[in-house]
Amino acid sequence: MPSLVRANAALLIGVALMWPLGAALPAVLNAYYLQIIVYIGINIILAVSLNLINGVTGQFSLGHAGFMAIGAYASAAVTMFAWPSGLPGGLWAALLAGGAAAAVAGLIIGIPTLRLRGDYLAIATLGFGEIIRVVIVNTESVGGARGLFGIPSLASFASVYACALICVVLLWRLVYSPKGIPLAAIREDEMAAAAMGIDTTRLKILAFMTGSFWAGVAGGLFAHFIGYIHTNSFTFLKSIEIVTMVVLGGMGSFSGAILAAIALTVLPELLRFGAEYRMIIYSILLIVMMLTRPRGLLGNREITTWLSSKLATAR
Amino acid sequence: MALLEARDCALSFGGLRAVSGFGLSVDAGELIGLIGPNGAGKTTVFNLLTGVYVPDSGDIRFGDRSITGMAPHQINRCGIARTFQGIRLFPNLTAFENVMAACEHRSDLSMVGTVARSPGAEAERRRIEAECLALLDAVDLADRRDTPARSLPYGLQRRLEIARALATKPKLLLLDEPAAGTNPREKIELMEKIRWLRDDFGLAILIIEHDMKLIMEICERITVLDHGEVIAVGCPAEIKSDPKVIEAYLGEPE
Known part of the structure:
Protein backbone atom coordinates (compact mmCIF):
# COMPACT_ATOMS: atom_id res chain seq x y z
CA MET A 1 0.00 0.00 0.00
CA PRO A 2 2.69 2.59 0.86
CA SER A 3 4.39 1.83 -2.46
CA LEU A 4 1.10 2.46 -4.27
CA VAL A 5 0.85 5.86 -2.60
CA ARG A 6 4.44 6.62 -3.53
CA ALA A 7 3.87 5.64 -7.16
CA ASN A 8 0.87 7.95 -7.32
CA ALA A 9 2.10 10.74 -5.04
CA ALA A 10 2.34 13.34 -7.81
CA LEU A 11 -1.15 12.52 -9.06
CA LEU A 12 -2.65 12.65 -5.55
CA ILE A 13 -0.97 15.97 -4.79
CA GLY A 14 -2.16 17.34 -8.13
CA VAL A 15 -5.72 16.26 -7.37
CA ALA A 16 -5.58 17.73 -3.87
CA LEU A 17 -4.25 21.05 -5.21
CA MET A 18 -7.43 21.52 -7.27
CA TRP A 19 -9.38 22.51 -4.16
CA PRO A 20 -7.23 25.48 -3.00
CA LEU A 21 -6.94 26.47 -6.68
CA GLY A 22 -10.71 26.30 -7.06
CA ALA A 23 -11.13 28.39 -3.93
CA ALA A 24 -8.69 31.03 -5.16
CA LEU A 25 -10.00 31.38 -8.72
CA PRO A 26 -13.22 33.34 -8.01
CA ALA A 27 -11.03 36.13 -6.58
CA VAL A 28 -9.39 36.73 -9.96
CA LEU A 29 -11.99 35.55 -12.48
CA ASN A 30 -15.64 36.40 -12.85
CA ALA A 31 -18.37 33.78 -13.03
CA TYR A 32 -18.47 33.83 -16.85
CA TYR A 33 -14.79 32.92 -17.23
CA LEU A 34 -15.04 30.39 -14.46
CA GLN A 35 -17.92 28.66 -16.21
CA ILE A 36 -15.96 28.46 -19.48
CA ILE A 37 -12.99 27.01 -17.61
CA VAL A 38 -15.22 24.34 -16.08
CA TYR A 39 -16.67 23.53 -19.51
CA ILE A 40 -13.12 23.16 -20.80
CA GLY A 41 -12.44 20.62 -18.04
CA ILE A 42 -15.54 18.60 -18.93
CA ASN A 43 -14.68 18.73 -22.63
CA ILE A 44 -11.13 17.55 -21.89
CA ILE A 45 -12.57 14.42 -20.23
CA LEU A 46 -14.87 13.88 -23.22
CA ALA A 47 -12.17 14.43 -25.83
CA VAL A 48 -9.52 12.32 -24.10
CA SER A 49 -11.93 9.43 -23.50
CA LEU A 50 -13.21 9.50 -27.08
CA ASN A 51 -9.59 9.65 -28.20
CA LEU A 52 -9.09 6.26 -26.54
CA ILE A 53 -11.87 4.80 -28.70
CA ASN A 54 -11.46 6.72 -31.98
CA GLY A 55 -7.85 7.83 -31.96
CA VAL A 56 -6.01 5.03 -30.21
CA THR A 57 -8.09 1.92 -30.92
CA GLY A 58 -9.35 3.23 -34.26
CA GLN A 59 -13.02 2.41 -33.68
CA PHE A 60 -15.19 5.22 -34.96
CA SER A 61 -17.83 6.06 -32.36
CA LEU A 62 -20.41 8.75 -33.04
CA GLY A 63 -22.34 8.34 -29.80
CA HIS A 64 -20.20 9.95 -27.14
CA ALA A 65 -22.93 12.47 -26.27
CA GLY A 66 -25.31 9.55 -25.72
CA PHE A 67 -23.00 8.03 -23.11
CA MET A 68 -22.61 11.48 -21.60
CA ALA A 69 -26.41 11.70 -21.34
CA ILE A 70 -26.64 8.33 -19.62
CA GLY A 71 -24.00 9.43 -17.12
CA ALA A 72 -25.73 12.78 -16.55
CA TYR A 73 -29.18 11.31 -15.91
CA ALA A 74 -27.97 8.28 -13.94
CA SER A 75 -25.79 10.37 -11.65
CA ALA A 76 -28.51 12.99 -11.18
CA ALA A 77 -30.91 10.21 -10.24
CA VAL A 78 -28.44 9.00 -7.61
CA THR A 79 -28.04 12.36 -5.86
CA MET A 80 -31.71 13.33 -6.20
CA PHE A 81 -33.46 10.09 -5.37
CA ALA A 82 -31.04 7.62 -3.83
CA TRP A 83 -28.30 9.29 -1.82
CA PRO A 84 -29.37 10.31 1.72
CA SER A 85 -29.24 14.10 1.94
CA GLY A 86 -26.59 15.39 4.30
CA LEU A 87 -24.33 12.37 3.80
CA PRO A 88 -21.06 13.51 2.17
CA GLY A 89 -19.60 11.81 -0.88
CA GLY A 90 -22.81 11.99 -2.90
CA LEU A 91 -21.08 13.52 -5.92
CA TRP A 92 -18.46 10.78 -6.10
CA ALA A 93 -21.01 8.00 -5.70
CA ALA A 94 -23.10 9.68 -8.40
CA LEU A 95 -20.15 10.03 -10.79
CA LEU A 96 -19.18 6.39 -10.31
CA ALA A 97 -22.78 5.32 -10.89
CA GLY A 98 -23.04 7.54 -13.99
CA GLY A 99 -19.77 6.18 -15.36
CA ALA A 100 -20.78 2.60 -14.62
CA ALA A 101 -24.18 3.05 -16.29
CA ALA A 102 -22.48 4.45 -19.41
CA ALA A 103 -19.93 1.62 -19.40
CA VAL A 104 -22.69 -0.99 -19.23
CA ALA A 105 -24.44 0.73 -22.15
CA GLY A 106 -21.10 0.63 -23.98
CA LEU A 107 -20.88 -3.10 -23.34
CA ILE A 108 -24.37 -3.67 -24.73
CA ILE A 109 -23.62 -1.69 -27.90
CA GLY A 110 -20.10 -3.04 -28.17
CA ILE A 111 -20.73 -6.78 -28.05
CA PRO A 112 -22.69 -7.06 -31.30
CA THR A 113 -20.89 -4.32 -33.26
CA LEU A 114 -17.24 -4.60 -32.23
CA ARG A 115 -17.04 -8.24 -33.28
CA LEU A 116 -17.17 -6.90 -36.82
CA ARG A 117 -14.58 -4.86 -38.65
CA GLY A 118 -15.47 -1.61 -40.33
CA ASP A 119 -18.02 1.10 -39.84
CA TYR A 120 -20.71 -0.81 -37.97
CA LEU A 121 -19.83 0.85 -34.71
CA ALA A 122 -20.25 4.32 -36.23
CA ILE A 123 -23.73 3.49 -37.48
CA ALA A 124 -24.78 1.69 -34.30
CA THR A 125 -23.57 4.48 -32.02
CA LEU A 126 -25.23 7.07 -34.23
CA GLY A 127 -28.56 5.31 -33.79
CA PHE A 128 -27.88 4.65 -30.12
CA GLY A 129 -27.40 8.35 -29.35
CA GLU A 130 -30.82 9.12 -30.82
CA ILE A 131 -32.49 6.19 -29.01
CA ILE A 132 -31.16 7.40 -25.67
CA ARG A 133 -32.46 10.89 -26.37
CA VAL A 134 -35.93 9.67 -27.32
CA VAL A 135 -36.11 7.31 -24.33
CA ILE A 136 -35.22 10.14 -21.94
CA VAL A 137 -37.71 12.55 -23.51
CA ASN A 138 -40.42 9.96 -22.92
CA THR A 139 -39.42 9.05 -19.37
CA GLU A 140 -41.50 11.29 -17.10
CA SER A 141 -39.67 10.26 -13.92
CA VAL A 142 -36.53 12.09 -15.09
CA GLY A 143 -38.40 15.12 -16.35
CA GLY A 144 -39.18 13.93 -19.86
CA ALA A 145 -39.30 16.71 -22.44
CA ARG A 146 -39.15 19.40 -19.74
CA GLY A 147 -35.69 18.34 -18.64
CA LEU A 148 -34.55 17.49 -15.14
CA PHE A 149 -34.55 20.38 -12.62
CA GLY A 150 -33.14 20.75 -9.16
CA ILE A 151 -29.99 18.68 -9.40
CA PRO A 152 -27.83 19.70 -6.42
CA SER A 153 -24.88 21.85 -7.54
CA LEU A 154 -22.20 19.62 -6.10
CA ALA A 155 -19.64 19.85 -8.89
CA SER A 156 -17.23 22.76 -9.07
CA PHE A 157 -13.93 23.72 -10.65
CA ALA A 158 -12.12 21.47 -8.15
CA SER A 159 -14.09 18.27 -8.73
CA VAL A 160 -14.17 18.77 -12.52
CA TYR A 161 -10.42 19.29 -12.79
CA ALA A 162 -9.67 16.54 -10.26
CA CYS A 163 -11.61 14.16 -12.52
CA ALA A 164 -9.98 15.54 -15.67
CA LEU A 165 -6.52 15.06 -14.18
CA ILE A 166 -7.29 11.52 -13.03
CA CYS A 167 -8.82 10.68 -16.41
CA VAL A 168 -5.89 12.02 -18.43
CA VAL A 169 -3.21 10.43 -16.23
CA LEU A 170 -4.86 7.01 -15.96
CA LEU A 171 -5.66 6.78 -19.67
CA TRP A 172 -2.17 7.99 -20.58
CA ARG A 173 -0.65 5.28 -18.36
CA LEU A 174 -2.89 2.70 -19.95
CA VAL A 175 -2.24 3.67 -23.57
CA TYR A 176 1.53 3.88 -23.22
CA SER A 177 1.83 0.55 -21.37
CA PRO A 178 2.16 -3.05 -22.59
CA LYS A 179 -1.58 -3.26 -21.91
CA GLY A 180 -2.39 -0.31 -24.19
CA ILE A 181 0.00 -0.79 -27.11
CA PRO A 182 -2.14 -3.70 -28.43
CA LEU A 183 -5.04 -1.22 -28.72
CA ALA A 184 -2.99 0.89 -31.13
CA ALA A 185 -1.99 -2.33 -32.91
CA ILE A 186 -5.68 -3.00 -33.59
CA ARG A 187 -5.98 0.46 -35.16
CA GLU A 188 -2.88 -0.12 -37.28
CA ASP A 189 -3.74 -3.57 -38.66
CA GLU A 190 -6.50 -5.63 -37.12
CA MET A 191 -5.67 -8.81 -39.02
CA ALA A 192 -2.00 -8.71 -38.06
CA ALA A 193 -2.99 -7.95 -34.47
CA ALA A 194 -5.16 -11.07 -34.34
CA ALA A 195 -2.35 -13.12 -35.86
CA MET A 196 -0.16 -11.97 -32.96
CA GLY A 197 -2.55 -13.46 -30.42
CA ILE A 198 -4.40 -10.24 -29.61
CA ASP A 199 -8.06 -10.90 -28.79
CA THR A 200 -9.20 -7.93 -30.86
CA THR A 201 -12.90 -8.16 -30.01
CA ARG A 202 -12.29 -8.27 -26.28
CA LEU A 203 -9.85 -5.37 -26.31
CA LYS A 204 -12.05 -3.23 -28.55
CA ILE A 205 -14.97 -3.73 -26.17
CA LEU A 206 -12.74 -2.99 -23.19
CA ALA A 207 -11.51 0.27 -24.75
CA PHE A 208 -15.04 1.22 -25.74
CA MET A 209 -16.34 0.60 -22.21
CA THR A 210 -13.49 2.57 -20.65
CA GLY A 211 -14.12 5.52 -22.97
CA SER A 212 -17.85 5.32 -22.31
CA PHE A 213 -17.24 5.25 -18.56
CA TRP A 214 -15.43 8.58 -18.69
CA ALA A 215 -18.09 10.07 -20.95
CA GLY A 216 -20.57 9.10 -18.22
CA VAL A 217 -18.41 10.77 -15.58
CA ALA A 218 -18.23 13.93 -17.72
CA GLY A 219 -22.01 13.85 -18.03
CA GLY A 220 -22.36 13.53 -14.26
CA LEU A 221 -20.06 16.51 -13.69
CA PHE A 222 -21.99 18.54 -16.25
CA ALA A 223 -25.33 17.73 -14.56
CA HIS A 224 -24.07 18.61 -11.09
CA PHE A 225 -22.41 21.79 -12.28
CA ILE A 226 -25.33 23.49 -14.00
CA GLY A 227 -28.06 21.79 -11.98
CA TYR A 228 -30.42 21.34 -14.90
CA ILE A 229 -30.18 18.88 -17.77
CA HIS A 230 -32.15 18.52 -20.96
CA THR A 231 -31.68 16.14 -23.88
CA ASN A 232 -30.85 19.17 -26.08
CA SER A 233 -27.42 19.20 -24.42
CA PHE A 234 -26.68 15.69 -25.64
CA THR A 235 -27.66 15.71 -29.31
CA PHE A 236 -25.80 14.29 -32.26
CA LEU A 237 -24.16 17.71 -32.68
CA LYS A 238 -22.48 17.33 -29.30
CA SER A 239 -21.07 13.96 -30.42
CA ILE A 240 -19.76 15.61 -33.58
CA GLU A 241 -18.21 18.37 -31.52
CA ILE A 242 -16.27 15.80 -29.47
CA VAL A 243 -15.22 13.90 -32.62
CA THR A 244 -14.00 17.23 -34.03
CA MET A 245 -11.83 17.73 -30.96
CA VAL A 246 -10.20 14.32 -31.43
CA VAL A 247 -9.66 14.76 -35.18
CA LEU A 248 -8.47 18.34 -34.86
CA GLY A 249 -6.04 17.45 -32.09
CA GLY A 250 -4.64 14.53 -34.06
CA MET A 251 -5.98 10.99 -33.78
CA GLY A 252 -4.36 9.17 -30.91
CA SER A 253 -2.67 12.18 -29.34
CA PHE A 254 -3.63 13.05 -25.76
CA SER A 255 -2.05 16.48 -25.84
CA GLY A 256 -3.74 17.16 -29.18
CA ALA A 257 -7.14 16.21 -27.77
CA ILE A 258 -6.60 18.44 -24.75
CA LEU A 259 -5.47 21.42 -26.86
CA ALA A 260 -8.41 20.96 -29.22
CA ALA A 261 -10.85 20.66 -26.31
CA ILE A 262 -9.58 24.01 -24.99
CA ALA A 263 -9.61 25.67 -28.42
CA LEU A 264 -13.07 24.45 -29.41
CA THR A 265 -14.58 25.52 -26.09
CA VAL A 266 -13.01 28.98 -26.15
CA LEU A 267 -13.44 29.68 -29.87
CA PRO A 268 -17.25 29.95 -29.96
CA GLU A 269 -17.03 32.35 -27.03
CA LEU A 270 -14.35 34.50 -28.69
CA LEU A 271 -16.47 34.63 -31.82
CA ARG A 272 -19.50 36.01 -30.02
CA PHE A 273 -18.75 39.46 -31.52
CA GLY A 274 -19.69 37.97 -34.90
CA ALA A 275 -23.23 37.27 -33.66
CA GLU A 276 -25.03 35.34 -36.40
CA TYR A 277 -21.83 34.85 -38.43
CA ARG A 278 -20.26 33.02 -35.51
CA MET A 279 -20.83 29.47 -36.75
CA ILE A 280 -19.68 30.43 -40.26
CA ILE A 281 -16.37 31.73 -38.95
CA TYR A 282 -16.07 28.64 -36.77
CA SER A 283 -16.59 26.34 -39.75
CA ILE A 284 -14.12 28.27 -41.91
CA LEU A 285 -11.51 27.99 -39.19
CA LEU A 286 -12.04 24.22 -39.07
CA ILE A 287 -11.73 23.91 -42.85
CA VAL A 288 -8.53 25.98 -42.92
CA MET A 289 -7.17 23.89 -40.09
CA MET A 290 -7.86 20.62 -41.92
CA LEU A 291 -6.33 21.99 -45.13
CA THR A 292 -3.14 23.16 -43.49
CA ARG A 293 -2.75 20.36 -40.97
CA PRO A 294 -4.69 17.39 -42.31
CA ARG A 295 -3.40 15.02 -39.63
CA GLY A 296 -4.51 17.30 -36.82
CA LEU A 297 -2.63 19.73 -34.64
CA LEU A 298 -0.12 17.19 -33.40
CA GLY A 299 -0.61 14.23 -35.74
CA ASN A 300 -0.50 11.11 -33.62
CA ARG A 301 2.37 12.44 -31.57
CA GLU A 302 2.43 13.87 -28.09
CA ILE A 303 3.61 17.36 -27.26
CA THR A 304 6.25 15.81 -24.99
CA THR A 305 7.88 13.86 -27.83
CA TRP A 306 7.63 16.93 -30.06
CA LEU A 307 9.36 19.09 -27.45
CA SER A 308 12.12 16.57 -26.83
CA SER A 309 12.82 16.22 -30.56
CA LYS A 310 12.95 20.04 -30.88
CA LEU A 311 15.39 20.19 -27.99
CA ALA A 312 17.50 17.44 -29.52
CA THR A 313 17.81 19.27 -32.85
CA ALA A 314 18.53 22.59 -31.14
CA ARG A 315 21.42 21.09 -29.24
CA MET B 1 4.03 -37.37 -32.72
CA ILE B 80 1.75 -20.88 -34.23
CA ALA B 81 3.06 -17.49 -35.30
CA ARG B 82 3.48 -16.11 -38.80
CA THR B 83 4.83 -13.34 -40.94
CA PHE B 84 3.02 -11.96 -43.96
CA GLN B 85 3.92 -11.98 -47.62
CA GLY B 86 3.31 -8.28 -48.06
CA ILE B 87 4.71 -7.22 -44.66
CA ARG B 88 1.97 -6.28 -42.21
CA LEU B 89 3.65 -4.43 -39.39
CA PHE B 90 1.92 -1.80 -37.28
CA PRO B 91 3.28 1.08 -39.40
CA ASN B 92 2.91 4.01 -37.02
CA LEU B 93 4.18 2.16 -33.97
CA THR B 94 7.88 2.04 -33.20
CA ALA B 95 9.90 -1.15 -33.68
CA PHE B 96 9.80 -1.64 -29.92
CA GLU B 97 6.03 -1.16 -29.72
CA ASN B 98 5.51 -3.58 -32.60
CA VAL B 99 7.19 -6.31 -30.57
CA MET B 100 5.46 -5.27 -27.36
CA ALA B 101 2.03 -5.49 -28.96
CA ALA B 102 2.65 -9.18 -29.55
CA CYS B 103 3.39 -9.83 -25.86
CA GLU B 104 -0.10 -8.92 -24.70
CA HIS B 105 -1.68 -12.29 -24.19
CA ARG B 106 1.29 -13.80 -22.40
CA SER B 107 1.51 -11.19 -19.66
CA ASP B 108 -0.61 -11.37 -16.55
CA LEU B 109 -0.66 -7.59 -16.34
CA SER B 110 -3.95 -6.34 -14.92
CA MET B 111 -5.57 -3.17 -16.21
CA VAL B 112 -6.12 -1.80 -12.69
CA GLY B 113 -2.54 -2.58 -11.71
CA THR B 114 -1.27 -0.87 -14.85
CA VAL B 115 -3.11 2.40 -14.34
CA ALA B 116 -2.41 2.44 -10.60
CA ARG B 117 1.30 1.67 -11.18
CA SER B 118 1.21 -1.14 -8.63
CA PRO B 119 4.63 -2.66 -7.79
CA GLY B 120 3.61 -5.99 -9.31
CA ALA B 121 2.49 -4.37 -12.55
CA GLU B 122 5.62 -2.23 -12.73
CA ALA B 123 7.83 -5.30 -12.33
CA GLU B 124 5.85 -7.11 -15.02
CA ARG B 125 6.13 -4.09 -17.32
CA ARG B 126 9.91 -4.00 -16.89
CA ARG B 127 10.10 -7.73 -17.54
CA ILE B 128 8.12 -7.35 -20.79
CA GLU B 129 10.24 -4.38 -21.87
CA ALA B 130 13.45 -6.33 -21.26
CA GLU B 131 12.07 -9.27 -23.20
CA CYS B 132 11.08 -7.06 -26.15
CA LEU B 133 14.50 -5.47 -26.20
CA ALA B 134 16.14 -8.90 -26.18
CA LEU B 135 14.00 -9.93 -29.15
CA LEU B 136 14.91 -6.77 -31.08
CA ASP B 137 18.51 -7.56 -30.28
CA ALA B 138 18.09 -11.11 -31.60
CA VAL B 139 17.28 -9.70 -35.04
CA ASP B 140 19.86 -6.89 -34.72
CA LEU B 141 17.32 -4.10 -34.45
CA ALA B 142 18.02 -2.91 -30.92
CA ASP B 143 19.48 0.38 -32.16
CA ARG B 144 16.32 1.11 -34.16
CA ARG B 145 13.92 0.53 -31.29
CA ASP B 146 12.32 3.98 -31.45
CA THR B 147 12.02 4.16 -35.24
CA PRO B 148 8.44 3.92 -36.52
CA ALA B 149 8.06 0.65 -38.42
CA ARG B 150 7.06 2.47 -41.63
CA SER B 151 10.38 4.35 -41.72
CA LEU B 152 12.52 1.21 -41.53
CA PRO B 153 14.19 -0.06 -44.71
CA TYR B 154 12.48 -3.03 -46.30
CA GLY B 155 14.95 -5.66 -45.14
CA LEU B 156 14.72 -4.45 -41.55
CA GLN B 157 10.92 -4.49 -41.70
CA ARG B 158 11.13 -8.17 -42.60
CA ARG B 159 13.36 -8.82 -39.61
CA LEU B 160 11.09 -6.82 -37.33
CA GLU B 161 8.17 -8.94 -38.46
CA ILE B 162 10.08 -12.04 -37.40
CA ALA B 163 10.87 -10.52 -34.00
CA ARG B 164 7.22 -9.64 -33.54
CA ALA B 165 6.17 -13.20 -34.36
CA LEU B 166 8.76 -14.57 -31.91
CA ALA B 167 7.34 -12.36 -29.15
CA THR B 168 4.26 -14.57 -29.11
CA LYS B 169 6.52 -17.48 -28.03
Missing part, protein backbone atom coordinates in the same frame (compact mmCIF):
# COMPACT_ATOMS: atom_id res chain seq x y z
CA ALA B 2 4.00 -34.59 -35.24
CA LEU B 3 3.81 -31.01 -33.95
CA LEU B 4 1.54 -29.92 -36.78
CA GLU B 5 -0.54 -32.29 -38.82
CA ALA B 6 -2.87 -31.15 -41.59
CA ARG B 7 -4.96 -33.87 -43.16
CA ASP B 8 -6.91 -33.72 -46.38
CA CYS B 9 -7.72 -30.01 -46.18
CA ALA B 10 -9.81 -28.41 -48.91
CA LEU B 11 -10.90 -24.83 -49.49
CA SER B 12 -12.89 -23.28 -52.32
CA PHE B 13 -13.76 -19.67 -53.02
CA GLY B 14 -17.09 -19.89 -54.79
CA GLY B 15 -16.38 -22.23 -57.69
CA LEU B 16 -12.62 -21.82 -57.49
CA ARG B 17 -10.86 -24.67 -55.79
CA ALA B 18 -7.90 -23.03 -54.03
CA VAL B 19 -6.60 -26.01 -52.09
CA SER B 20 -7.66 -29.64 -52.14
CA GLY B 21 -6.45 -32.79 -50.45
CA PHE B 22 -3.73 -30.83 -48.73
CA GLY B 23 -1.68 -32.68 -46.17
CA LEU B 24 1.39 -31.62 -44.22
CA SER B 25 3.20 -32.81 -41.17
CA VAL B 26 5.82 -30.87 -39.25
CA ASP B 27 7.85 -32.27 -36.36
CA ALA B 28 9.22 -30.17 -33.52
CA GLY B 29 12.43 -28.40 -34.53
CA GLU B 30 12.08 -29.18 -38.24
CA LEU B 31 12.83 -26.70 -41.01
CA ILE B 32 10.42 -27.30 -43.85
CA GLY B 33 9.93 -25.56 -47.17
CA LEU B 34 6.67 -25.01 -48.99
CA ILE B 35 7.24 -24.20 -52.66
CA GLY B 36 5.25 -24.00 -55.82
CA PRO B 37 4.62 -21.79 -58.85
CA ASN B 38 2.72 -18.51 -58.51
CA GLY B 39 -0.91 -19.08 -57.60
CA ALA B 40 -0.30 -22.63 -56.42
CA GLY B 41 -2.02 -21.87 -53.09
CA LYS B 42 0.96 -21.48 -50.76
CA THR B 43 -0.29 -18.39 -48.95
CA THR B 44 -3.77 -19.91 -48.82
CA VAL B 45 -2.26 -22.83 -46.92
CA PHE B 46 -0.72 -20.39 -44.44
CA ASN B 47 -4.08 -18.71 -44.04
CA LEU B 48 -5.67 -22.07 -43.37
CA LEU B 49 -3.07 -23.02 -40.79
CA THR B 50 -3.44 -19.68 -38.96
CA GLY B 51 -7.22 -19.52 -38.93
CA VAL B 52 -7.70 -16.69 -41.42
CA TYR B 53 -9.69 -19.19 -43.48
CA VAL B 54 -11.52 -22.23 -42.16
CA PRO B 55 -11.12 -25.32 -44.37
CA ASP B 56 -14.29 -26.65 -46.05
CA SER B 57 -13.18 -30.12 -45.07
CA GLY B 58 -10.20 -31.80 -43.46
CA ASP B 59 -8.58 -31.45 -40.07
CA ILE B 60 -5.62 -29.50 -38.73
CA ARG B 61 -4.09 -30.68 -35.48
CA PHE B 62 -1.43 -28.90 -33.46
CA GLY B 63 0.15 -30.90 -30.66
CA ASP B 64 -2.65 -33.00 -29.26
CA ARG B 65 -5.60 -30.79 -30.19
CA SER B 66 -7.54 -29.89 -33.29
CA ILE B 67 -7.22 -26.22 -34.23
CA THR B 68 -9.64 -26.41 -37.15
CA GLY B 69 -12.13 -23.56 -36.90
CA MET B 70 -10.31 -21.67 -34.15
CA ALA B 71 -10.00 -17.87 -34.40
CA PRO B 72 -6.57 -16.53 -35.48
CA HIS B 73 -5.69 -15.21 -32.01
CA GLN B 74 -6.52 -18.56 -30.40
CA ILE B 75 -4.35 -20.43 -32.89
CA ASN B 76 -1.52 -18.02 -32.19
CA ARG B 77 -1.92 -18.70 -28.48
CA CYS B 78 -1.61 -22.43 -29.15
CA GLY B 79 1.87 -21.74 -30.52
CA PRO B 170 5.59 -19.86 -30.85
CA LYS B 171 6.55 -23.50 -31.24
CA LEU B 172 6.03 -23.22 -34.98
CA LEU B 173 6.93 -20.20 -37.07
CA LEU B 174 5.48 -19.70 -40.54
CA LEU B 175 7.56 -17.43 -42.77
CA ASP B 176 5.84 -16.19 -45.92
CA GLU B 177 8.56 -15.31 -48.44
CA PRO B 178 11.02 -13.88 -45.90
CA ALA B 179 13.62 -13.22 -48.60
CA ALA B 180 11.32 -11.40 -51.03
CA GLY B 181 12.78 -8.07 -52.09
CA THR B 182 16.08 -8.51 -50.28
CA ASN B 183 19.48 -8.37 -51.98
CA PRO B 184 21.83 -11.41 -52.25
CA ARG B 185 23.94 -10.41 -49.28
CA GLU B 186 20.86 -9.94 -47.10
CA LYS B 187 19.62 -13.32 -48.30
CA ILE B 188 22.70 -15.10 -46.99
CA GLU B 189 22.38 -13.29 -43.67
CA LEU B 190 18.74 -14.21 -43.52
CA MET B 191 19.48 -17.85 -44.17
CA GLU B 192 21.93 -17.95 -41.29
CA LYS B 193 19.45 -16.09 -39.13
CA ILE B 194 16.67 -18.59 -39.81
CA ARG B 195 18.91 -21.52 -38.91
CA TRP B 196 20.06 -19.77 -35.80
CA LEU B 197 16.48 -18.95 -34.77
CA ARG B 198 15.47 -22.55 -35.15
CA ASP B 199 18.32 -23.77 -32.95
CA ASP B 200 18.26 -20.93 -30.42
CA PHE B 201 14.50 -20.74 -29.90
CA GLY B 202 13.91 -24.45 -30.50
CA LEU B 203 11.36 -23.72 -33.20
CA ALA B 204 9.90 -25.65 -36.05
CA ILE B 205 9.88 -23.39 -39.11
CA LEU B 206 7.79 -23.62 -42.26
CA ILE B 207 8.97 -21.36 -45.08
CA ILE B 208 7.30 -20.27 -48.28
CA GLU B 209 9.98 -19.07 -50.64
CA HIS B 210 10.53 -18.50 -54.31
CA ASP B 211 14.28 -18.54 -54.11
CA MET B 212 15.11 -22.20 -54.84
CA LYS B 213 18.71 -21.90 -53.79
CA LEU B 214 17.74 -20.63 -50.37
CA ILE B 215 15.07 -23.28 -49.86
CA MET B 216 17.27 -26.15 -51.04
CA GLU B 217 20.07 -25.06 -48.81
CA ILE B 218 18.31 -24.70 -45.49
CA CYS B 219 15.26 -26.95 -45.56
CA GLU B 220 15.33 -30.56 -44.45
CA ARG B 221 12.13 -31.43 -46.19
CA ILE B 222 10.16 -29.72 -48.92
CA THR B 223 6.51 -29.89 -49.89
CA VAL B 224 5.67 -28.83 -53.43
CA LEU B 225 2.28 -27.41 -54.22
CA ASP B 226 0.74 -26.93 -57.67
CA HIS B 227 -2.84 -25.95 -58.44
CA GLY B 228 -3.77 -26.37 -54.81
CA GLU B 229 -2.51 -29.93 -54.56
CA VAL B 230 0.61 -31.46 -53.08
CA ILE B 231 2.60 -32.92 -55.98
CA ALA B 232 5.76 -33.92 -54.16
CA VAL B 233 7.22 -34.28 -50.66
CA GLY B 234 10.83 -35.08 -49.90
CA CYS B 235 14.35 -33.97 -49.16
CA PRO B 236 15.89 -31.27 -51.41
CA ALA B 237 17.77 -33.83 -53.56
CA GLU B 238 14.59 -35.81 -54.25
CA ILE B 239 12.61 -32.67 -55.06
CA LYS B 240 15.27 -31.44 -57.47
CA SER B 241 15.00 -34.59 -59.57
CA ASP B 242 11.24 -35.16 -59.28
CA PRO B 243 9.73 -35.14 -62.79
CA LYS B 244 6.41 -33.65 -61.59
CA VAL B 245 8.19 -30.74 -59.92
CA ILE B 246 10.27 -30.09 -63.01
CA GLU B 247 7.13 -30.14 -65.08
CA ALA B 248 5.31 -27.73 -62.77
CA TYR B 249 8.16 -25.29 -62.83
CA LEU B 250 9.45 -25.64 -66.38
CA GLY B 251 6.38 -26.82 -68.24
CA GLU B 252 5.81 -30.09 -70.13
CA PRO B 253 8.55 -31.30 -72.44
CA GLU B 254 7.69 -30.79 -76.11
